[in-house]
Amino acid sequence: MANIVGMIGCTHVPAIGGAVAKGLQQDPYWAPFFAGFPHAHAWLREARPDHVVVIYNDHGLNFFLDNLPTFAVGAAESYRNSDEGWGIPSLGDFAGDARLSWHLIESLVADEFDIASCQRMLVDHAFSLPVSLLWPGDGAAKIRAVPVAYNTVQHPLPSPRRCYKLGQAIGRALASYPEEHRVVLLATGGLSHQLDGTRAGFVNQAFDKECIDSLLTDPAALTRYSVLDLIEKAGNQGVEVMGWLAARAALGPHVRQVYWNYHLPISNTASGLWVLENQA
Numbered sequence: 001m002a003n004i005v006g007m008i009g010c011t012h013v014p015a016i017g018g019a020v021a022k023g024l025q026q027d028p029y030w031a032p033f034f035a036g037f038p039h040a041h042a043w044l045r046e047a048r049p050d051h052v053v054v055i056y057n058d059h060g061l062n063f064f065l066d067n068l069p070t071f072a073v074g075a076a077e078s079y080r081n082s083d084e085g086w087g088i089p090s091l092g093d094f095a096g097d098a099r100l101s102w103h104l105i106e107s108l109v110a111d112e113f114d115i116a117s118c119q120r121m122l123v124d125h126a127f128s129l130p131v132s133l134l135w136p137g138d139g140a141a142k143i144r145a146v147p148v149a150y151n152t153v154q155h156p157l158p159s160p161r162r163c164y165k166l167g168q169a170i171g172r173a174l175a176s177y178p179e180e181h182r183v184v185l186l187a188t189g190g191l192s193h194q195l196d197g198t199r200a201g202f203v204n205q206a207f208d209k210e211c212i213d214s215l216l217t218d219p220a221a222l223t224r225y226s227v228l229d230l231i232e233k234a235g236n237q238g239v240e241v242m243g244w245l246a247a248r249a250a251l252g253p254h255v256r257q258v259y260w261n262y263h264l265p266i267s268n269t270a271s272g273l274w275v276l277e278n279q280a
């Protein structure tokens, strides 16, 4: 059985990659954001996951408008990072585990999720930045990833309810894996933000708090919202909280909050770093 040790929610903003490349972690603008990661590292040292299931949204790198699955799971032994146009350095390759990926794919399809399986998959900043911040340096070599991408680019997007159910199905898939592993779920993106249109720069701290409170104690509560509700409350790109919802749904009902860091703005985004331990 693959044991789910917990989840981490982590904002992804391309400018983080620029800040790392320029060594700006102690800069007053960036310090409150980077200050969170030692807390996550300390928990990861205790929780000792050997695999990470990364629930994230591709931003037009591996998938584009001509070919856009609602849900896609990587099934490769490694994943190349590339920059979809922000001018940030690429971070090399990330280790996968095709065996665990195929188990997840088999289980999800049997569970009525018609996902795309990707034996080759480029991963964008939404994958590379959170993974490299959480497992810096040679830590990246010790963690093997299964990327799970969901569509936030072209409507219709999956609903919050569908993302919740996907997370539950991922939880069942991991529980039925025949090998013993320790797995952490990593949801990237969010929290509230809008990059385009007349509301560019929009954030909603009250809604971010509502999301975190719900995810902690009653995650299904967020499934009452439609995608359009989420856009109205969290901004066009704030729909990325659906990844957090999916990851939380993979955990059991009882969780312990280990760490919470909320800070804005990082670029246009209300940033969050959240560590939740799964209680048996």
Ligand code: DHB
Residues within 6 Å of the ligand: 012, 013, 014, 015, 059, 189, 190, 193, 195, 237, 266, 267, 268, 269
């Ligand atoms: C920003 C946020 C995102 O989630 C993203 O994918 C790209 C940019 C931003 O705030 O700049």
Ligand code: FE
Residues within 6 Å of the ligand: 012, 059, 126, 189, 190, 237, 240
């Ligand atoms: Fe994003």
